[in-house]
Amino acid sequence: VPFSKQAENLSHEALIRRASSLVTDSANTYLSQTTLALVDALAQYAKAVHTLIALQKRYMNSIGKLTPAEEDAIWQVIIGARVEMNDKLDTCRHFESNWMNAINLSELAAEAAYNAGADQASVTARTNLNMAQTQVEEMKRLSSEAEKQLAEVKVEEIQRTAAQAAATRAFEKEDDVPEAYLRED
Amino acid sequence: VPFSKQAENLSHEALIRRASSLVTDSANTYLSQTTLALVDALAQYAKAVHTLIALQKRYMNSIGKLTPAEEDAIWQVIIGARVEMNDKLDTCRHFESNWMNAINLSELAAEAAYNAGADQASVTARTNLNMAQTQVEEMKRLSSEAEKQLAEVKVEEIQRTAAQAAATRAFEKEDDVPEAYLRED
Numbered sequence: 001v002p003f004s005k006q007a008e009n010l011s012h013e014a015l016i017r018r019a020s021s022l023v024t025d026s027a028n029t030y031l032s033q034t035t036l037a038l039v040d041a042l043a044q045y046a047k048a049v050h051t052l053i054a055l056q057k058r059y060m061n062s063i064g065k066l067t068p069a070e071e072d073a074i075w076q077v078i079i080g081a082r083v084e085m086n087d088k089l090d091t092c093r094h095f096e097s098n099w100m101n102a103i104n105l106s107e108l109a110a111e112a113a114y115n116a117g118a119d120q121a122s123v124t125a126r127t128n129l130n131m132a133q134t135q136v137e138e139m140k141r142l143s144s145e146a147e148k149q150l151a152e153v154k155v156e157e158i159q160r161t162a163a164q165a166a167a168t169r170a171f172e173k174e175d176d177v178p179e180a181y182l183r184e185d
Numbered sequence: 186v187p188f189s190k191q192a193e194n195l196s197h198e199a200l201i202r203r204a205s206s207l208v209t210d211s212a213n214t215y216l217s218q219t220t221l222a223l224v225d226a227l228a229q230y231a232k233a234v235h236t237l238i239a240l241q242k243r244y245m246n247s248i249g250k251l252t253p254a255e256e257d258a259i260w261q262v263i264i265g266a267r268v269e270m271n272d273k274l275d276t277c278r279h280f281e282s283n284w285m286n287a288i289n290l291s292e293l294a295a296e297a298a299y300n301a302g303a304d305q306a307s308v309t310a311r312t313n314l315n316m317a318q319t320q321v322e323e324m325k326r327l328s329s330e331a332e333k334q335l336a337e338v339k340v341e342e343i344q345r346t347a348a349q350a351a352a353t354r355a356f357e358k359e360d361d362v363p364e365a366y367l368r369e370d
Binding site: 012013015016018019020022023025026027029030032033034036037040041095097098101102104105108109111112115116 | 197198200201203204205207208210211212214215217218219221222225226280282283286287289290293294296297300301
């Protein structure tokens with residue numbers, strides 16, 4: 001019986017090795033799909049941030065030159081763009097949770113494949129993991145940069161609005177002075 | 186553009202859902218293969234333990250009735266059976282590590298499928314997980330029972346060997362008494 005028993009062990013080993021390769025294959029597919037979705041969502045989010053930046057800049061450059069109705073109209077557009085940006089961010093978060101699942105699954109599948117002796121499958125899974133992480137990191141870097149620019153624009157807007165308010169107060173004060181003189185007269 | 190954008194999101198969702206189903210499918214296959222291997226290894230281990238129990242009992246019942254050569258021969262067989270049993274235990278440990286990988290992978294895949302909206306795939310994965318755990322627990326219970334019986338047989342063997350040694354000492358003492366008398370004479 002020892003020969004047939006050894007053959008049976010080999011068979012279990014071979015079936016486990018093959019099955020663990022199938023797991024790394026499907027984990028790779030799942031990781032690719034979630035990476036594509038997340039990278040796409042991050043790109044759309046970055047685009048929405050840049051749209052908002054452009055609108056804020058346009059508004060900033062026209063501070064003090066608009067009628068209240070024109071100012072209202074531009075704010076409606078800005079609010080719309082902000083809602084759009086937040087929606088895109090929600091989509092990013094949604095796909096990021098899928099992507100994290102895929103990363104964890106791929107890591108576990110690579111480990112299991114290694115333990116089952118499916119070395120090539122394990123190496124392929126690790127290569128895909130690195131590629132997915134690099135792609136997502138690069139796209140996250142681009143969207144953080146956009147976020148930083150947006151924050152800078154907001155700071156500038158606050159400064160300009162404050163300067164405009166100060167100018168308005170100064171203008172009104174100048175106007176007041178004669179009145180005060182008039183009253184004293 | 187909102188319609189085409191929605192369609193694109195749906196498509197990502199659908200692809201992720203489908204890919205996560207593929208992961209649960211392959212995780213199920215991997216879990217089945219490792220469960221079969223582990224259950225088989227545990228059965229072979231339990232069988233080896235029972236073989237050793239039978240040999241130990243046969244030796245025990247012949248304590249004091251064997252020539253040194255016969256005792257040697259039976260011990261060679263017992264040692265061989267013990268080596269075989271330990272080999273089977275190593276095989277169990279090897280397949281148990283694959284099986285634990287498969288359990289962890291299936292749990293993660295079920296969770297990922299649930300998060301990706303692949304509810305049916307998630308439910309199937311959980312059902313398979315429960316089945317695999319039940320099968321392995323049942324087989325582990327059988328092999329622990331065999332281990333317990335072996336431990337009992339060993340205790341009994343120690344007691345019988347001690348009793349035999351005591352009987353031999355008593356027999357030798359009885360023999361000694363006349364000699365002592367002889368020397369005193």
